[in-house]
Amino acid sequence: MAKDISYSCTDCGAVTSKWSGRCESCGAWNTIEEDQPLSSGPKSKSLGKHRGKPIELTDLATEQKDPPRTLAGVSELDRVLGGGLVKASALLVGGDPGIGKSTLLLQAAARFARNGLKVVYISGEESSAQVQMRARRLGLTESPVQLAAATNLRNILTTLEAEKPDLAIIDSIQTMWADNVDSAPGSVSQVRASAHELTTFAKSQGISVVMVGHVTKEGALAGPRVVEHMVDTVLYFEGERGHQFRLLRAVKNRFGPADEIGVFEMTGKGLAEVKNPSALFLSDRGDPAPGSVVFAGIEGNRPMLCEIQALVAPSPHSQPRRSVVGWDGARLAMILAVLESRCGLAFAGLDVYLNVAGGLRISEPGADLAIAAALVSAREESALPKEAVVFGEISLSGALRPVAQTENRLKEAEKLGFTSAISSQSQKKRAASGLELREMADLATFIKEVFGAQ
CATH class of the missing domain: 3.30.230.10 (Ribosomal Protein S5; domain 2)
Incomplete structure (x- = not known):
């Protein structure tokens, strides 16, 4: 029997059954790539013949405590998150290149670390020396944030499992490489597999994971749209390069209101929160x-x-x-x-x-x-x-x-x-x-x- 093959656009995530030089959905050229399966499942078309473990069912009246939150101490960030960072949650932060995503997350990591959380910052785009140089410029060198530069997802998950941090920041998801997927980093298959592994790891280990995502020229998050469905919260960091104002907008939040915004001002020492944006x-x-x-x-x-x-x-x-x-x-x-x-x-x-x-x-x-x-x-x-x-x-x-x-x-x-x-x-x-x-x-x-x- 012939193998079912599907193709996806690396820009908009549209799925098609055949390859073409131009995506019919977004019009981009040379962005269609073959999707690789995440794992090899049973050859049978039906899963009904394969018995698994029974799952526990509960009713709607089950009383459970609200998930614990940790405040960052930055009121604008805590507002967008819905009242602080939720334990074992997965967040996706997107924005234009150079808008200040890494600066925001490095400042947030320092604040969370000062508030008692064990924070690990992993950069796949910059070396450790580059991140340390930014930390010196922002005055964050005294914050107890652990730093690493890596792209191999297997090594990153092994390190996080051994260190057991409270918060892990991955900058960025497009640079992660899963060795069980036969495609280049940044492809639809790699982004989907990496996001799935990190989200599953966050839920199973009780670690909050923040992933940085690149955006397309239209302003949407690059890669398959399913990544936005996997995570608990999707934040967009917006702003014009000619203006000093930056807006952090929640477009999806399972633990708080969506469409909430936080306003920041870009200064020589990083991002400063704006208490009264109207004024x-x-x-x-x-x-x-x-x-x-x-x-x-x-x-x-x-x-x-x-x-x-x-x-x-x-x-x-x-x-x-x-x-x-x-x-x-x-x-x-x-x-x-x-x-x-x-x-x-x-x-x-x-x-x-x-x-x-x-x-x-x-x-x-x-x-x-x-x-x-x-x-x-x-x-x-x-x-x-x-x-x-x-x-x-x-x-x-x-x-x-x-x-x-x-x-x-x-x-x-x-x-x-x-x-x-x-x-x-x-x-x-x-x-x-x-x-x-x-x-x-x-x-x-x-x-x-x-x-x-x-």
């Missing part, structure tokens, strides 16, 4: 200008204010440009279509540029009204009051839909000195606030009352 993102904001709007948003459970900037200018080209930084370009196209069809504001023949100041990335639909306000403000050359914040979701009919956690948004705005807010209508009663709140039913009413445009 930092708005610190360089000057006098009110057309196209500038302050959005009161929510990231995870944290209210966060940021500035949205828009520029509308006549286009010299037949196809006007639509350039977006920090927001979804498809949603910008939707907002422009609603403004044209429901409000009568034409953007044909106009270039549109949109930017979220500070390098922040926004994904929540509650930013729709702030985006529309910035676009209309830039088009009409009319600035909003400097003390006003805007938030609300826009539907395709032009109606404004309510958003969640309105009270928290207003409290954060009031704390930073804002005196008025413009939002969509809500049926919930709100507590008295020091802000002047103006609720709008639809986008056309908002534009007429705020800008006076028809």
Whole structure:
């Protein structure tokens, strides 16, 4: 009988039954590789004939204690982890090259080691001397962190089993090499096998394992998507190289809320946590200008204010440009279509540029009204009051839909000195606030009352 062979793309993880020079899913060239089996199982097609050990079953009412946690002492990191590091958990941290993943994890390792954990840091990309040089620059040489440079997974697991640390950091999973898999390091088979072995080891030995993962040019974690399903927590370290701000975002967390973020600032001595990110993102904001709007948003459970900037200018080209930084370009196209069809504001023949100041990335639909306000403000050359914040979701009919956690948004705005807010209508009663709140039913009413445009 012919052997079943499958192939996977090393960039996006798409699986196909035959080899080709170009991946049909992501369009990358020369990324299709043959998948190697992790082990040779029984030749029978069915496992029913092979009796195994019975497993223990419990009911939903079984009382078990919550898994123990250890605080790092860095409030932004502990927030993203959901209240600290969970014992015997597997974490995956991804981010662009040079964004500061190794710096963050080395600082976190030093903090955990000072708090009593036995920490082992294994680097597959740098030598021990390079990591020690970074530790000297960060002032971490006195921290009791054990260091090694290795890529052989069998040797690493043997060392960890003998040392029995509380936390092991693997930098990175793409450099690990399992000698039982016949493929090169970084391939789909190697990444999958290494992640599976490390995750299983973490659960069986009671050791927390943090794995660093590379990302593709689209920003997704490289390798098979199954790796993200294996681990307990997936964190993304985001930021623009031209800005000093860095965001640690939880996109998956079995022990805490997802979409929680921690804000850091890159300094000469490493990453410093930012206690009040709203004040930092708005610190360089000057006098009110057309196209500038302050959005009161929510990231995870944290209210966060940021500035949205828009520029509308006549286009010299037949196809006007639509350039977006920090927001979804498809949603910008939707907002422009609603403004044209429901409000009568034409953007044909106009270039549109949109930017979220500070390098922040926004994904929540509650930013729709702030985006529309910035676009209309830039088009009409009319600035909003400097003390006003805007938030609300826009539907395709032009109606404004309510958003969640309105009270928290207003409290954060009031704390930073804002005196008025413009939002969509809500049926919930709100507590008295020091802000002047103006609720709008639809986008056309908002534009007429705020800008006076028809």
